[in-house]
Amino acid sequence: MNATTTYTARAHTNIALIKYWGKKDEKLILPMNSSLSLTLDRFYTETSVMFDEQLKDDLFLLDGSKEKNDKISNFLEIVRQKANITAKAKIISKNHVPSTAGLASSASAYAALALAASKAAGLNLDKKELSRLARRGSGSACRSIYGGLVEWQEGIDDQTSFAHPIEMSRDFDIAMIALVISTDFKKISSRAGMKRVVETSPYYPAWVQNTAKDLRKLKQAISKNDFETFGEVSEENAMKMHALNMSAHPHFNYLEPDSIKAMKIVEKLRSQGVSCYYTLDAGPNVKVICRRKDIQAIVDRLSDSFGQEKVLVAGPGPAAHLI
Ligand code: 2P0
Structure with a gap:
């Protein structure tokens, strides 16, 4: 060759x-x-x-x-x-x-x-x-x-x-707003973090059982086009993952003070009737799940607190492809 x-x-x-x-x-x-x-x-x-x-x-x-x-x-x-x-x-x-x-x-x-x-x-x-x-x-x-x-x-x-x-x-309406809290490299990589949790968290077996239930609920919400349940289940599953990290030995967490501040803003918006939910991965950045019609209200609110340049809007993307 x-x-x-x-x-x-x-x-x-x-x-x-x-x-x-x-x-x-x-x-x-x-x-x-x-x-x-x-x-x-x-x-x-x-x-x-x-x-x-x-x-x-x-x-x-x-x-x-x-x-x-x-x-x-x-x-x-x-x-x-x-x-x-x-x-x-x-x-x-x-x-x-x-x-x-x-x-x-x-x-x-x-x-x-x-x-x-x-x-x-x-x-x-x-x-x-x-x-x-x-x-x-x-x-x-x-x-x-x-x-x-x-x-x-x-x-x-x-x-x-x-x-x-x-x-x-076709009318499943979803958008995601990413709020950039920090660009620092992760202190604990996903690979290392999840390994530690599996090996040391006393709650790990409960996570595995419960996540199977969350997955069923989420798929049901998708098939019924039920956005509120979809958001609720996603948010709860993310919080359970972060709770696992805090229950590991040694414990760790990816959240920063500004992550919590953003989560509270999303909760407040929700209490005011805007249907929005958060999720966080192995880092402090907060991602808000919402409907397209609510993007502007959420972007405005997050921009007020964190600056416009920290707020990025995304939608569903395509499959991997050759170019
Ligand atoms: C995920 N995350 O499902 C999870 C949830 C973040 C939180 O980053 O070890 O980089 O290479 O298989 O795929 C998954 O970590 O870990 C991850 P490896 P990966 O997206």
Whole structure:
């Protein structure tokens, strides 16, 4: 094999509404529970991959600078094995997340890499196989293979753990407003945080049981186009995840004072009749789930307290695709 054609893929980030927080198999990245997310239009990663026999090592350029990244080389090793090739790869990746947003994510990164690398290696994977492959890079990436609402079914092994899209009615009206609280690097990565919780939180078994119930309720709310239940269940599931972190040993949490302030603003807006709910991932940034018609009122309120430049609006985004 000489140098192959370069393939470029774009994949969008996703925000989990029912969270993935713990693995039952760390090598294969099999989750303890199924999760459900919304792929977002506003934030994405574009990645180009070319395999070349002449290269001594994998070469990875992120946003223009050369990076050493063992996780990426390990992931490419999986692709090489599947495709039965040995060539190293040149990878050029660019995150399209508004600068200083602090929302860059391994989900869009590995979904784009899975699509571009598998194509460049001569593989023609269907979406299920792509989702399984992306999962090996980062769990949440298996959901970014699809657009809109997406469920990652936990499965019991490599073959059965993958994502699939959830049908939503055409008039299911949803938007997400991201409030940037901090752009600092996470003190505890998602990977380390969830591992600690699985190993030490006395509440972990309750989380697993309860999250299965939350997932059923959320899917039912989606099928009934019931936005209030959808928001309520999402918010509660996020709070349970953050409570797990505070119950770990040693305990930790991702919230900052401004996260709490924003949560209170959302609660106040809700008490005034604006249907809006919050969720937070492994960081202090608050994401508000709302209907499109309420975007302006919420953006105005958050901008008053935090500044307009901290408030970013997103909607449902597309599946990963080649460009
Ligand atoms: C998720 N989060 O479902 C969860 C909920 C944040 C909170 O960042 O170890 O980067 O690479 O599989 O996918 C998931 O962490 O972790 C995550 P790995 P990943 O989106």
